[in-house]
Amino acid sequence: MIPPKVTQISAGLFNDCYQLSRVLIHGNVESIGYGAFYQCTSLTSISIPDSVTCIEDQVFHGCTGLNAIIMEAINPPVTENEMEYTFVDTNDCPIFVPEESVNAYKEANGWSQYASRIYPIYVQTGTINDHAYIDLGVDTKWATMNVGATSSVEPGVILPWSEGKAAAEEWGGSWRLPTREEFDTLIDESKFIWTLDFANNGYIITSKMAGYVGNSIFLPFAEAYDPGDPDWNLPGTGFFWSSTLDDNGFYNYLEIDDADVPFVGGGYHTLYFSIRPVAD
Numbered sequence: 001m002i003p004p005k006v007t008q009i010s011a012g013l014f015n016d017c018y019q020l021s022r023v024l025i026h027g028n029v030e031s032i033g034y035g036a037f038y039q040c041t042s043l044t045s046i047s048i049p050d051s052v053t054c055i056e057d058q059v060f061h062g063c064t065g066l067n068a069i070i071m072e073a074i075n076p077p078v079t080e081n082e083m084e085y086t087f088v089d090t091n092d093c094p095i096f097v098p099e100e101s102v103n104a105y106k107e108a109n110g111w112s113q114y115a116s117r118i119y120p121i122y123v124q125t126g127t128i129n130d131h132a133y134i135d136l137g138v139d140t141k142w143a144t145m146n147v148g149a150t151s152s153v154e155p156g157v158i159l160p161w162s163e164g165k166a167a168a169e170e171w172g173g174s175w176r177l178p179t180r181e182e183f184d185t186l187i188d189e190s191k192f193i194w195t196l197d198f199a200n201n202g203y204i205i206t207s208k209m210a211g212y213v214g215n216s217i218f219l220p221f222a223e224a225y226d227p228g229d230p231d232w233n234l235p236g237t238g239f240f241w242s243s244t245l246d247d248n249g250f251y252n253y254l255e256i257d258d259a260d261v262p263f264v265g266g267g268y269h270t271l272y273f274s275i276r277p278v279a280d
Contacts, residue, residue: 002026009036011056018042021065022194027051032059041065045193045204053077061085066093068193068204070121074101076108083110087117094206094214096121119214121204128279129173134217137209138189140182140278142217143175147275153202155222155238161251161269164241168277178278180244180252183264187254192262202238203256217276219256225272239273 002009004026011033014020021042025032031054037043039062046066048055050073057079060066069087071077076097079086087095097105099120106115124132124144133141147167148157159167168177178186186205193204202220207213224239226232237257242264244252250266253273267273 002029004028007031009033011035012038014038014040016040025049025052030054032056034058035061038062046070048072048077050074055079055083055086057081057083058085060087060090062089064089064091066090067191068093068206069095070204071095071097071105074098074104076101076105076111079110081110083113086110087114092117094119096204096214096216119206119216121216121218125215128175129171131171131173131175131277133279134215135212136186136190136205136207136215136217137212138182138185138207140178140185140280142178142186143171143277143279144217145276146220146222147171147277152218153220155220155274158222158225158272158274159241160272161241164273164275165243168275171277174280175277176279177241177243178254178276180242180246180264182278183240183242183252183254187262187264192256201236203262219254219276220274221256222274227270227272239267239271240276241273 002025007028007030009032012035015038017040020040027049034056035058037060038058041064043063044065045068047070055077095118102120105111105118125135126133132144145152146156165177190205190207204216204218206216221238240254242252246266251269252264252266255265256262
């Protein structure tokens with residue numbers, strides 16, 4: 001984590017830090033200097049807070065492990081150069097920006113050369129019964145937010161399986177809990193990009209399907225609750241119920257955390273997990 005008192009990330013600060021895989025840039029940082037993260041090849045994602053107003057050249061040049069760059073600023077950060085190599089050799093990863101700012105980024109000085117990689121984040125592609133969904137290029141339409149949430153990044157409510165199933169279906173139309181197969185497809189056909197800032201911890205999930213690259217949802221971390229063990233707590237983790245009952249009598253769920261790849265497990269129906277509805 002960049003210390004909260006830091007307002008400028010100096011030129012070359014993390015140059016060639018091959019083992020740096022994650023970094024949290026505090027909301028007080030205003031500028032990122034020349035080559036600050038040059039050839040940080042283990043860096044997988046980076047969130048740039050809206051406090052950053054200046055990004056210099058070569059900042060992420062050679063960060064070949066990047067899966068996503070997330071820009072939170074509505075106005076594109078300015079630069080005193082052409083940013084010719086700022087995002088070169090970064091795995092051609094998507095650059096996510098606020099929906100209303102896509103054109104501004106694509107046309108801005110320095111940013112325009114990366115226009116083909118700029119996508120809106122958390123943008124809906126349609127609605128069913130007044131609930132927004134994202135088309136990731138698979139048969140299932142994924143809701144943009146959890147049950148009980150008012151935005152894509154909020155965790156919403158946690159519920160035991162039966163109440164979660166009912167809450168998903170209460171959205172009406174074809175909304176329901178996802179099946180285990182649909183979670184497996186989500187894992188296989190998407191990139192799960194871990195992201196961390198002070199407000200929103202979780203995964204950006206962006207489609208790998210041709211014609212849908214850049215379409216994304218966000219699965220936030222939320223607390224889980226076991227009424228049989230009130231002290232049970234798994235920080236930095238998210239659980240999402242499916243509708244599938246496995247051979248052992250457990251209901252399947254998707255688990256995401258900040259260390260391992262997402263996977264489908266099984267749990268008692270009395271556990272309290274998050275609900276992300278899907279529709280046909």
